Amino acid sequence: MLSALKKRAVLLTRIARASVLFRRWTMKDRIIADGYVRIVNHGTLSVDRLSDFRGGSIPSEFIVHPGGQLIFGESSTINYGVSIDCKNRVTFGKRCMLSKMVRIRDNDGATVAPVTIGDDVWIAHGALIEPGVTIGDGAVISAGSVVIQDVPARMMAIGNPARNVPLAVRPKHELERAPGLSKQETDSLRSKA
Amino acid sequence: MTIDQGTVSPFHELAARLKLRRCTSVGQAIRVFGKVDVVDRGIRRIGDRVTLDASTCPIEIKAEPEGEIVVGDDVYIESGVSVWAYSRIVIGSRVRIGAYCQLVDNHFHMPGEDRFMFPKSKPVTVEDDVVIGAHCILLPGAPIGQGCIVHPRAVITRRIPPNSEVRGVPATVTPRAKPAVPSC
Numbered sequence: 001m002l003s004a005l006k007k008r009a010v011l012l013t014r015i016a017r018a019s020v021l022f023r024r025w026t027m028k029d030r031i032i033a034d035g036y037v038r039i040v041n042h043g044t045l046s047v048d049r050l051s052d053f054r055g056g057s058i059p060s061e062f063i064v065h066p067g068g069q070l071i072f073g074e075s076s077t078i079n080y081g082v083s084i085d086c087k088n089r090v091t092f093g094k095r096c097m098l099s100k101m102v103r104i105r106d107n108d109g110a111t112v113a114p115v116t117i118g119d120d121v122w123i124a125h126g127a128l129i130e131p132g133v134t135i136g137d138g139a140v141i142s143a144g145s146v147v148i149q150d151v152p153a154r155m156m157a158i159g160n161p162a163r164n165v166p167l168a169v170r171p172k173h174e175l176e177r178a179p180g181l182s183k184q185e186t187d188s189l190r191s192k193a
Numbered sequence: 194m195t196i197d198q199g200t201v202s203p204f205h206e207l208a209a210r211l212k213l214r215r216c217t218s219v220g221q222a223i224r225v226f227g228k229v230d231v232v233d234r235g236i237r238r239i240g241d242r243v244t245l246d247a248s249t250c251p252i253e254i255k256a257e258p259e260g261e262i263v264v265g266d267d268v269y270i271e272s273g274v275s276v277w278a279y280s281r282i283v284i285g286s287r288v289r290i291g292a293y294c295q296l297v298d299n300h301f302h303m304p305g306e307d308r309f310m311f312p313k314s315k316p317v318t319v320e321d322d323v324v325i326g327a328h329c330i331l332l333p334g335a336p337i338g339q340g341c342i343v344h345p346r347a348v349i350t351r352r353i354p355p356n357s358e359v360r361g362v363p364a365t366v367t368p369r370a371k372p373a374v375p376s377c
Contacts, residue, residue, distance in 0.1 A: 056230075056253060056275075057228075057250065057251035057252070057253045057273070057275065058250065058251070058273075095308065097302060097308060099301075100275070100295070101293070101295075120308075122302050122304060125295055125297070125330055126295065126328070126330060138304075140304040142348070142362075142363075143295075143330045143332060143348050144330050144346065144347075144348040144362045145362060158362065158363060159361075159362050159363065160346070160361075167304045168304075
């Protein structure tokens with residue numbers, strides 16, 4: 001009983017924190033934030049429903065210059081230390097997973113080109129996404145990669161500079177539930193997303 | 194960047210032990226600069242004469258309830274290092290870990306699979322006398338043999354034999370030429 005109450009209290013804290021952080025911008029329902037997100041928004045910033053901003057040692061940072069559009073998709077998970085710099089347009093699809101310390105920018109001082117990220121994309125720890133990149137649905141960006149060219153759907157980008165390789169499929173029995181989450185919670189998360 | 198090894202004043206020793214109070218066991222003569230996030234309820238053992246230099250960016254030591262982090266003696270850990278253990282991460286003695294490294298023993302996702310399910314954890318082991326450069330990423334199941342030098346910004350996903358040099362993404366391994374220390 002007490003642990004259920006505690007979990008509810010933690011969830012409400014996260015929702016409240018997200019409401020405060022994103023109070024001035026387009027916001028939908030059920031967004032939770034675990035840590036501090038630094039937002040400098042002079043353009044358009046849109047955070048969609050069921051998004052989850054994780055906290056950690058370094059705050060995330062979204063910087064949108066005048067005329068820029070930063071649009072997150074629904075059910076996204078964004079970890080700590082993510083840094084997004086938008087002068088033109090950075091768009092995310094649904095169910096994106098951004099790991100820690102990912103850096104995405106659409107301007108590098110010389111070129112300004114929009115970055116488009118599709119649905120179900122997993123960008124692993126510390127990746128760098130450079131201007132003008134389009135990432136297809138279901139793609140995976142490996143840890144530490146520097147992506148300078150488009151990534152087709154369901155391919156994996158790995159390396160510096162990143163090259164595209166097909167995704168290796170692993171056997172299903174290797175999966176297990178996230179630690180700390182019961183089967184009920186996992187199912188309810190999955191059904192909502 | 195090394196902070197000079199001097200005697201540790203009792204005040205600083207006390208402050209260091211306060212910062213690491215949630216660790217299971219902490220050794221002698223440890224030095225902690227800056228903020229260290231000790232997260233979750235797993236087992237964390239820190240050896241003797243360990244320096245955690247978090248003066249620029251907090252160091253994160255996260256061990257899940259079933260996880261275990263073991264740090265050996267004479268280890269120097271620079272700012273921004275993040276160690277996440279779901280099963281077991283072992284850091285040997287006389288290891289130097291550069292800034293903003295990430296040691297993790299779970300991939301957290303499987304490409305193309307249900308995104309709420311985790312893959313199985315694989316332990317990460319860093320043997321004695323290893324030098325790890327800045328911004329390296331050690332992924333699950335990456336035992337690093339003794340005496341290796343990991344160049345900055347390497348991403349390691351497989352076993353590294355002892356006395357090698359590791360560079361690149363994904364990591365390429367060459368035998369270590371002579372005991373020279375690269376700039377981190």
